[in-house]
Amino acid sequence: MSEDQGPGTRPPPASGAGRPSTLGRFALIGVIVAGVAGAFAYTGGWIGPARLKSKTIINALEANAGGRHPGWRRAHAKGVCVTGYFDGNGAGRFLSSAQAFGKLRTPVVGRFALAGGDPFAGDGRVVFHSMALSLTQPDGEIWRIGMDHTPIFPVSTPQAFTQLQIAGTPDPKTGKPDPAKMKALLAAHPEIAAYLKFMKAWPLPDSFAAGDYYSINAFRFVDGQGQARLVRWAMVPEQTGGVLDKDKLKTVPDNLLFDELRTRLAKGPLHWRMVVTLAGPNDAVDDATKQWSGADQQVEVGTLTLNATQPEEVGGCRDITYDPTILPKGIAISDDPLLPARSAAYSKSFARRAAEGPHPGAQASAPPSVPAGAAQ
Amino acid sequence: MSPTMPRFALAARVIHWIMAVMILAMLFIGIGMVSTVGELYSRLIAIHRPLGIAILAFAILRLVVRFTNKPPPLPADLPMIQKLAAHGSHLALYALMIAMPLVGWGMLSAGGYPIVMASGFHLPPILPHDLFLYGLLRQAHTWLALALFAVFLAHLAAALMHGLIRQDGVFSSMASFGRRGGV
Ligand code: HEM
Ligand code: HEM
Numbered sequence: 337m338s339e340d341q342g343p344g345t346r347p348p349p350a351s352g353a354g355r356p357s358t359l360g361r362f363a364l365i366g367v368i369v370a371g372v373a374g375a376f377a378y379t380g381g382w383i384g385p386a387r388l389k390s391k392t393i394i395n396a397l398e399a400n401a402g403g404r405h406p407g408w409r410r411a412h413a414k415g416v417c418v419t420g421y422f423d424g425n426g427a428g429r430f431l432s433s434a435q436a437f438g439k440l441r442t443p444v445v446g447r448f449a450l451a452g453g454d455p456f457a458g459d460g461r462v463v464f465h466s467m468a469l470s471l472t473q474p475d476g477e478i479w480r481i482g483m484d485h486t487p488i489f490p491v492s493t494p495q496a497f498t499q500l501q502i503a504g505t506p507d508p509k510t511g512k513p514d515p516a517k518m519k520a521l522l523a524a525h526p527e528i529a530a531y532l533k534f535m536k537a538w539p540l541p542d543s544f545a546a547g548d549y550y551s552i553n554a555f556r557f558v559d560g561q562g563q564a565r566l567v568r569w570a571m572v573p574e575q576t577g578g579v580l581d582k583d584k585l586k587t588v589p590d591n592l593l594f595d596e597l598r599t600r601l602a603k604g605p606l607h608w609r610m611v612v613t614l615a616g617p618n619d620a621v622d623d624a625t626k627q628w629s630g631a632d633q634q635v636e637v638g639t640l641t642l643n644a645t646q647p648e649e650v651g652g653c654r655d656i657t658y659d660p661t662i663l664p665k666g667i668a669i670s671d672d673p674l675l676p677a678r679s680a681a682y683s684k685s686f687a688r689r690a691a692e693g694p695h696p697g698a699q700a701s702a703p704p705s706v707p708a709g710a711a712q
Numbered sequence: 713m714s715p716t717m718p719r720f721a722l723a724a725r726v727i728h729w730i731m732a733v734m735i736l737a738m739l740f741i742g743i744g745m746v747s748t749v750g751e752l753y754s755r756l757i758a759i760h761r762p763l764g765i766a767i768l769a770f771a772i773l774r775l776v777v778r779f780t781n782k783p784p785p786l787p788a789d790l791p792m793i794q795k796l797a798a799h800g801s802h803l804a805l806y807a808l809m810i811a812m813p814l815v816g817w818g819m820l821s822a823g824g825y826p827i828v829m830a831s832g833f834h835l836p837p838i839l840p841h842d843l844f845l846y847g848l849l850r851q852a853h854t855w856l857a858l859a860l861f862a863v864f865l866a867h868l869a870a871a872l873m874h875g876l877i878r879q880d881g882v883f884s885s886m887a888s889f890g891r892r893g894g895v
Contacts, residue, residue, distance in 0.1 A: 358877065365872040369865055376861060379740050381747035388749050476834060478826045494749045655843040656824040661754055665832035669754060677749040679757075686823065690847030 388495055390684035393677070396501035397685075401453025407695030408455045410685040412466050415449030416594055417651025420605065420642035422471055428637030431565060431612060432557035434666035435473040437637050445470045446642060447653035448544040448597060451484070455695070460580065460588025462540060467549040467571060468658035469640070477664035480656070482678075483549035483571065486538050489624035490531035494677030500528060527625040539579040544597045545606045546577025553660065553678075554621045554670040557612070566615040566670055568628060571608035571640055575600070598645055605643035611636050622671040654694060657686035717881030719888065721781035727774045728886055734767050735809060739861050761816070762829045768813035775806070787880045798870070801863055808860040814838075815856060819849035 374383070381387045397410040405413060421441050428437030436442045450457070451464035464484040471479040491497045503521040504513050522529040541547040549571040556564045580588060589595070600606060615621050616632035648654040661669050661679040669675045689695075719725065738760070745756035786795050820827045821837030823846035828834055839845065875883030 361876040365869060365876060368872060369869045372868065373865060376740065376743060379747065380743040387747055389747060390749055393749065476826075477832065655841065662826060668831075671751070673751065676751045676754040680746070680749040680753045687847065687850045690823070690843045691851055692847070694843045 390680040393494060393498050393681045394684045396498050397453050400501045400505045402506060405455055406692040407689050409689060410453050412449035412451050413453050413455035414457060415447045417646040417648055417653035418446040418448060418642045419644045420444050422638055422640050424638040427635055431559055432666040433560045434664045435475050436471050436479060442471045442473050445652040458590040459593045460585035462582060465541060465544060465547050470656055473664055478662055479664045480658045480660060480662040482658040482660050483551055485547045485549055487550040488627055489552050490528050492527060492623045492625045493673050496525055531625060540582060541577055542580045543577035544593055545575050545600045546573050548572055552624050553672045553675050556668040556670055558666055558668060566621045567612050569610060569612045572611055574607040601645050605641050608640040609636055610638050610640060624672055624674050657682045717885055718784040719885045720783055723777045724781055725886055727770060727777060731770050734763060738763055738767060739857060742857055764813045764816050767809060771809045784885045801867055804863045808856060812856055812860060815849050815853045819846055819853055822846040822849055
């Protein structure tokens with residue numbers, strides 16, 4: 337980089353001499369330039385009080401997954417692409433002006449995945465089963481959705497999320513997380529302990545097709561008149577399935593869920609009803625660890641149909657990020673602190689895996705011989 | 713001060729100071745938003761995108777003004793090496809104020825993101841959706857921003873040198889607006 341018009345080496349012109357000393361004026365310049373640089377460093381968080389950065393979260397996820405898996409998502413690494421469409425039934429237009437809620441069809445590029453950062457882990461784990469969707473409305477607006485199979489989340493803040501990742505990270509010596517760390521975390525965060533109990537009882541579906549998927553976080557639906565309402569939503573399956581026996585997870589074939597999905601889709605399309613729940617007066621709208629009463633108004637706004645699956649390297653799901661703050665007009669984020677944190681963390685995960693080069697293979701199971709989108 | 717030193721065209725001076733505020737604000741917004749995962753992240757990024765595109769529009773306007781109005785010459789007694797440094801750094805500033813928004817726009821295009829200016833208003837992508845290209849441009853956006861900040865600091869220091877030490881009329885050729893005067 338250049339020096340620019342650098343310091344004048346010759347003595348200042350006569351008119352400047354004699355007034356505030358030249359030394360003083362040099363000092364002033366130094367203070368101004370250093371002050372601007374210092375303000376920049378402070379704003380960037382390099383100096384001053386420590387701040388939770390997306391980098392910290394992603395590093396914690398990587399460590400938790402036993403190290404980096406270059407090219408893969410830092411969470412929900414094991415996944416598969418799906419495609420289909422969402423048919424709005426018109427009812428949602430009373431809640432949100434988003435075009436997808438009109439009586440029309442919006443194409444969808446989705447992804448089923450299992451939580452965790454290890455793309456080669458087996459399917460017999462008590463982890464989130466997830467459904468992510470990217471809707472591209474006819475008006476060009478994009479809606480990205482990431483949902484898990486429980487209606488609540490273990491933590492309500494990104495700080496607690498990070499601590500949970502750290503506490504669950506295997507100790508290099510024992511290969512297991514340090515129980516003392518987890519105990520301390522649970523003592524400080526009763527909501528995590530409550531969640532673990534909840535998750536133990538909550539059924540673990542034996543099929544992606546038979547899962548309910550929840551937005552977990554609250555969002556604002558804004559109608560055509562500009563009125564905003566806080567909502568959560570869920571995808572409720574029309575097909576049924578069984579549950580995995582949590583005592584016999586070791587016997588679950590490594591790719592059971594992914595193989596089963598392909599088999600199902602080969603027989604025909606799968607459907608979910610999208611149900612929007614409005615927040616009741618006592619529902620926590622900024623805390624993802626709290627269930628909603630549900631007794632309040634629920635509105636069915638349309639049907640999701642998935643009719644084909646593709647391995648990640650040929651499907652359209654690998655090269656996008658399902659950042660839940662990518663929303664069409666008519667939907668906005670709520671005050672739930674997880675939402676901005678998810679946006680920042682997904683961006684960091686996306687940037688890292690993109691720069692590493694997309695991973696070569698799809699989720700561990702997909703044999704190359706399986707035709708993309710066997711159904712239709 | 714040299715009272716005979718001509719000034720930049722009025723349009724050039726006005727655009728210079730509007731853009732100075734915008735670009736500095738943009739650097740601070742950019743570096744600030746990625747330093748947090750709090751609600752400021754979402755709020756700032758919503759400002760960052762349209763402000764960046766506005767900078768691109770101003771930069772194009774500025775180039776037009778630059779090519780239609782001859783800037784005042786640097787003082788004849790300024791050493792050659794400093795003249796070269798001045799011209800080089802100005803070129804770098806022009807290049808970066810155009811490249812930064814284009815890289816920002818291009819990287820979101822390559823990443824398959826909507827390029828949201830305001831709720832319901834998007835720009836079209838300017839590059840194909842390509843994950844690896846996104847990865848490269850996302851890194852370039854950071855490094856070019858840091859380079860822009862460094863060149864800006866040098867520019868600020870040099871301007872203050874002209875204004876406070878040399879007092880050769882270069883500072884006021886951009887920074888004075890009234891009838892003549894200033895340092
Ligand atoms: C602060 C809390 C959270 C953090 C830091 C976090 C982090 C991440 C990261 C880094 C990814 C990978 C993104 C990518 O590379 O594209 C991811 C994926 C995902 N997350 Fe989260 N997450 C959080 C909360 C949640 C919540 C509350 C939900 C459910 C509602 C959720 C659902 C998903 C889903 C479904 C995916 C997979 C998307 C896909 O298949 O590509 N996450 N998460
Ligand atoms: C003069 C113009 C611009 C300047 C000076 C600027 C500056 C910055 C800076 C300093 C950062 C933080 C980099 C880091 O440390 O990671 C950043 C990030 C970013 N900028 Fe810009 N930018 C400009 C234009 C744009 C435009 C036009 C767009 C999009 C339309 C854009 C989109 C982004 C995005 C998406 C991020 C990253 C957010 C993340 O990774 O979480 N920028 N920018």
